[in-house]
Amino acid sequence: MPPSPSYAVPPPAPKRSAVRSLLRLWPYLRPVRVRFFTAAFVAVVASCLSLVIPLVLKWMVDGPVADRDPGGVWLGALAVLALGVAEALLFGLRRWLVARPLTGVEAALRGDLYRRLQRLPVAFHDRWASGQLLSRATTDLSLLRMFLVFPLTFLFVNGVTVLAGFVVLLTQDWGLGLVLLVPVVPLIVGCSLFEVRYAKVARRAQDQVGDLTTVVEESVLGIRVVKGFGRHRSQERAFAVQAGRLRGTELRKARLLATVWAFITIVPELAVGAALVLGTVQVADGSLSAGTLVAFLSTALALRWPVESIGFLLAMSQEAATATERYFEVMDQAEEEPGPVAPVASGQDDAPGGVVFENVCFRYPDAPEDAPPVLRGVDLRIRPGETLALVGATGSGKTTLTALVPRLHELTAGRILLDGADITAMPRERLRALVAVAFEEPTLFSASVRENVLMGAGPDAGEPELRSALDVSQAGFVADLPKGTATEVGEQGLSLSGGQRQRLALARAVVGRPRFLVLDDPLSALDVHTEALVEAALREVLRDTTALVVAHRPSTVLLADRVALLSEGRIAAVGTHQELLRSSVEYAWLMSGAEDGER
Numbered sequence: 001m002p003p004s005p006s007y008a009v010p011p012p013a014p015k016r017s018a019v020r021s022l023l024r025l026w027p028y029l030r031p032v033r034v035r036f037f038t039a040a041f042v043a044v045v046a047s048c049l050s051l052v053i054p055l056v057l058k059w060m061v062d063g064p065v066a067d068r069d070p071g072g073v074w075l076g077a078l079a080v081l082a083l084g085v086a087e088a089l090l091f092g093l094r095r096w097l098v099a100r101p102l103t104g105v106e107a108a109l110r111g112d113l114y115r116r117l118q119r120l121p122v123a124f125h126d127r128w129a130s131g132q133l134l135s136r137a138t139t140d141l142s143l144l145r146m147f148l149v150f151p152l153t154f155l156f157v158n159g160v161t162v163l164a165g166f167v168v169l170l171t172q173d174w175g176l177g178l179v180l181l182v183p184v185v186p187l188i189v190g191c192s193l194f195e196v197r198y199a200k201v202a203r204r205a206q207d208q209v210g211d212l213t214t215v216v217e218e219s220v221l222g223i224r225v226v227k228g229f230g231r232h233r234s235q236e237r238a239f240a241v242q243a244g245r246l247r248g249t250e251l252r253k254a255r256l257l258a259t260v261w262a263f264i265t266i267v268p269e270l271a272v273g274a275a276l277v278l279g280t281v282q283v284a285d286g287s288l289s290a291g292t293l294v295a296f297l298s299t300a301l302a303l304r305w306p307v308e309s310i311g312f313l314l315a316m317s318q319e320a321a322t323a324t325e326r327y328f329e330v331m332d333q334a335e336e337e338p339g340p341v342a343p344v345a346s347g348q349d350d351a352p353g354g355v356v357f358e359n360v361c362f363r364y365p366d367a368p369e370d371a372p373p374v375l376r377g378v379d380l381r382i383r384p385g386e387t388l389a390l391v392g393a394t395g396s397g398k399t400t401l402t403a404l405v406p407r408l409h410e411l412t413a414g415r416i417l418l419d420g421a422d423i424t425a426m427p428r429e430r431l432r433a434l435v436a437v438a439f440e441e442p443t444l445f446s447a448s449v450r451e452n453v454l455m456g457a458g459p460d461a462g463e464p465e466l467r468s469a470l471d472v473s474q475a476g477f478v479a480d481l482p483k484g485t486a487t488e489v490g491e492q493g494l495s496l497s498g499g500q501r502q503r504l505a506l507a508r509a510v511v512g513r514p515r516f517l518v519l520d521d522p523l524s525a526l527d528v529h530t531e532a533l534v535e536a537a538l539r540e541v542l543r544d545t546t547a548l549v550v551a552h553r554p555s556t557v558l559l560a561d562r563v564a565l566l567s568e569g570r571i572a573a574v575g576t577h578q579e580l581l582r583s584s585v586e587y588a589w590l591m592s593g594a595e596d597g598e599r
Contacts, residue, residue, distance in 0.1 A: 018199065018321035022152075024328055025144070028108055032101035039097035040153050046090030047161040047306070049083050051168055054298035056080055058172075062291030098149055106145040113137055113327065119335040122408045123365050131214025132207070136330060139209055140323035147320030151313045158306035158313070165303040172296050173288060179275045180300060183267040187310070190267075194260040195314055201252050202315075203322045208246040215242050221492060253315075260311040268307050272300050336407070336428060353419045354546050355382040355405070355516060360414035362400060373412065374400050376569040384419070387547040389560035389577075391590060396566045398550045399440070402518045405548065406435045418516060433458075436514035440521040440550070442505030444493030449478050449504065450485040452493070456508035469511035472537040473503040474530055499526050506534070510541050517547040523556055535559055554591055563587070 056079050064072025170177035282288035360378040374397045382388045392398050416423045444452050481487035493501045506522050523531045551557045565573040565587045573584045580587040
């Protein structure tokens with residue numbers, strides 16, 4: 001059986017107490033604070049009404065019952081009924097007050113998380129498993145909403161109810177009241193120990209939910225590989241291992257909760273039993289009225305739920321605190337710097353035009369310190385309107401170099417100029433409007449062909465631009481789809497072939513007629529005849545743009561005016577295809593291998 005996957009994420013932020021973690025939600029609660037505090041006040045009033053019922057019972061027992069007054073008994077019964085109805089209505093009002101605003105809070109949390117994910121650098125997404133992010137956006141936020149709706153309010157409400165109840169008990173008979181106060185110290189100690197242990201298990205469980213989500217997501221997205229290699233059983237075993245771990249952790253949570261619930265239930269019950277015995281003795285010797293004993297025990301029983309719910313509420317609070325920590329682990333990550341607010345000039349009189357790489361170095365942020373940089377002192381210039389092919393062996397850094405132009409990764413050292421302007425001085429929005437990218441692995445979204453292609457164009461683009469881009473990429477197959485350009489391509493565009501996806505990705509790159517074009521081996525999935533047609537149409541587009549094209553085949557190289565050979569993170573040679581065939585042994589070897597592969 002293959003080892004079960006483990007999806008690591010960066011270490012969490014320094015541990016905070018549950019209260020400090022939950023206080024970070026206050027900015028989201030502030031807009032709805034009036035309704036929230038009103039709901040809490042209504043819940044306190046409703047809960048305290050239950051403490052009035054024992055006082056009515058005391059009056060009934062010591063008054064109408066003792067005096068054999070049926071009218072008084074009926075009056076007392078009506079009073080108890082009225083108090084019960086009022087309590088129920090007030091709790092219903094509390095729920096109505098919090099339902100709409102707290103779903104709004106959840107929506108705001110989810111919206112902020114999604115916006116932050118869109119603005120985090122690519123390096124962050126390289127480190128974090130997608131399942132961990134999905135679980136934070138779904139499971140964790142649902143836990144937070146449930147906490148805000150119920151436990152947060154009732155931790156306060158039940159606390160006030162217990163304090164008010166003990167005041168009533170001590171007022172009725174301070175001796176019996178002190179008996180019921182005896183369990184307070186062991187309850188506080190027990191709940192503190194439970195809180196510490198449960199917090200660790202709750203964090204482990206929520207992280208394991210993220211791992212399990214990742215396994216499911218990868219299995220669904222990779223279903224063709226799983227079926228193609230007949231690996232469904234090994235995937236089932238990997239899933240079973242993760243699910244088993246989560247089950248074990250959930251059972252650990254259940255055992256802890258059962259233990260604290262039993263402890264919280266037994267200790268007060270023993271105190272109530274002792275108070276009942278002492279109260280009965282006092283009634284027998286005449287030092288306590290029967291009505292007072294009835295009221296005392298009724299009050300004690302009314303306090304059972306507020307006391308017994310402590311374990312449940314603490315458990316939900318710890319899960320909510322853990323969910324809050326996990327939420328803010330993402331929200332605390334540094335976004336991509338937006339760059340200057342003011343627009344940057346398209347060129348400088350004293351700087352060269354086109355694309356210029358000056359002593360560019362790059363090392364991945366999570367690479368070991370002793371690992372060599374991926375790129376080491378790259379110096380290269382692409383003239384305005386020129387197409388430069390980038391060639392190199394696998395692992396030489398070609399894709400990494402192209403990713404630096406739109407700032408998908410940040411330079412470690414050096415600089416890149418576009419028409420004389422340093423890309424780090426540009427607003428990212430402006431930079432990415434100037435530079436269009438087509439990746440070797442095309443990514444399509446669960447949207448129509450039209451929406452996927454026009455994602456690369458400005459807001460004013462329409463049918464003419466769409467048709468032109470589809471013509472360039474030789475995507476005539478779109479006309480044969482059930483709804484043409486309105487056809488939904490499905491998740492990841494898996495309803496299309498690899499070549500079809502690649503042609504739509506190329507259409508997306510050229511639809512906006514960008515000033516700078518970066519193509520990472522954009523024709524690798526095409527057959528020879530389609531590739532020739534695409535290249536012919538692409539030449540017309542490349543005349544009007546400055547382009548950097550990663551190439552593995554001579555046919556793609558021939559699209560370029562010049563070729564740069566990238567070797568071991570450096571530019572080893574620059575020239576035309578024929579010049580490099582004569583002067584560079586490595587280039588000739590790479591191209592001869594490509595030609596053999598084509599034959």
